[in-house]
Amino acid sequence: MIVAEDLRRVYTMGRVEVRALGGVSLEVAKGEFVGIMGASGSGKSTLLHILGLLDRPDSGRVTIDGTDVLALSDHRRTLFRLNRLGYVFQDYALIGELTALENVYLTSLVRGASKKEYLDRSADILERVGLGDRMNHRQSELSGGEQQRVAIARALVNNPSILLADEPCANLDSQTSKSILDLFARLNEDLDQTIVMVSHEEWHKEYFCRVVTLQDGLIADVTECRKGPRPGGGE
């Protein structure tokens, strides 16, 4: 689980100081599907970057599964991202020279998995995100929704304890967005996958267990949302 305490982050651009986070504290329990919402510029990405170990706050504490991740060296943080976290970017961030399958198994390769192990596992995950017949296509041969599924498969391949996604549907039409959200919801329910997802679309709310709303770098509101079965789910 994630415990973030009093995170502050100020960007300095020349003489202007921009307060991106002004003291945010947050806990995410194992198996939760948390949505971070708020207007553009409210600090959502900044928060997710810090939770994803891609950036460091100016002050505050972040503990993930009991590890004080801010105390880790850069090298250890890289290993932590590799072994514990899965990150999904708004614009997919696939490696264009690699096929869908290669994109997915790349990190397993780093972890030293055997060929059979990583091929089976990657194919399995691509199957699960609905890309069983697209595995050997490259980024340029995939639609936006398909690319985002590859990115999700890549984030999941090492069984991360937390999946972080920064506006994963921002570049997708609503139909495709819905299928991606359904996928997240299924992962959350079936595999008890902890997910922290940034979004600014109102209708995404119904998917989240809890919604944290940011405003000007501060938490403005926390709402427990979905209690019953997820929308459109159950079949």
Next chain:
Amino acid sequence: MLAGLRVSAFLAWKSIQRGSRGTLALTIMIIALIFVNLVFLPSIISGVVETFNTQSIDFDLGNLVIEPREGSQYIDGVGSLQKTVGRIPGITGTSPRIAAGVTYFYKGRNAASTLYGITPEDERSVTKIADSMTEGEFLSNGDTDAIVMGTTLAGTEGEEAGGLPSLEGVGVGDSVEVAYPNGEIRTYRVKGIYETQSFSVDTSAFITSREMSGVLGLQDQASIILVKTEVNGREEEYKTEILSYGVQEEVRTFQEKSGGFVDQAIQSFNIINAISTLVSLIIAIVVVFIVIFINTVNRRRQIGILKAIGIDQQIIINSYVLQVLFITTVGALVGIVLNAGVTTYLTAYPLVFPGGPVYPAVEASAILRSIASLFGVSVVAGYIPAWRIAREDILSAIRG
């Protein structure tokens, strides 16, 4: 560590396989040409040395020379000295020569050069001049009024030889007057003309030592004795050997006899070579640096993503170094092929130097040195730009 290398190799290979073919081919070609440049000049220098050595041994001096002891003009007791030296195992021939600076006269023209008195049979056991006749025949033991001369000295009708001694058109059968330093004048019939391509030999002439001894009043004497050994390159050992047989005269290897001439030329060549090598390697550094620099700058975002998903920067850097190693390896292989082409061509159509035709002599050590230096500079030139981009902050890299 091993898993890391596996990932580096994987990324490098995909990048080579699926990256720009044109850039790859061009880079490999540039490395190949640099390789050729690195190997070519040393091979010509080795060729010059080789040519000088074989020409000296085959036409001018043999492997070793025996010269009069300090203060004497001639070696005495040539016959018995020849016997002593000839008995040494590995020595396959000795040829005593009498040398005189003479002036030749022909049809009102004159030329000054060295005339040698030789024993034809002995001379054949050391030099290959007798096999290099372009006209007529070489001397026989009994000849007294015959002379053979080099093609430059014989010359061509109506052509001055640019400062070299030339009689401008002497042919076989013509009569040539020779004025000796002691005032004697003799007329000889030209029996043959030879061409060795060593200019000092091609400007000289030969008569029998029987004839020359008569003119100069010598008895069993010689100015120099050429010594031929079974194998080349062991002159120093043979020199010690000859001296150990109690020879009192001066014994010198052909290198010593030619007196630093080649050494000086090689030194100058080596300076040129060092400059050329330096320039080539700088070009290699710049090319590899630019290629990897552009490559990594274009992939800044990709490098950021790789780091974001947990790939250590060293793996990323190594993937570029491996690409450089691939490019350099293929470049060197293409370079070896190109160089073989150039070498084959220049062996068929050799460069002509004053000392004779020069064939490129590609030495394995020169190839190894070129490969090693090329790899050395390429890896450094590839590592630096990759390292600079790979250590960049993840988020600024991803933002691009």
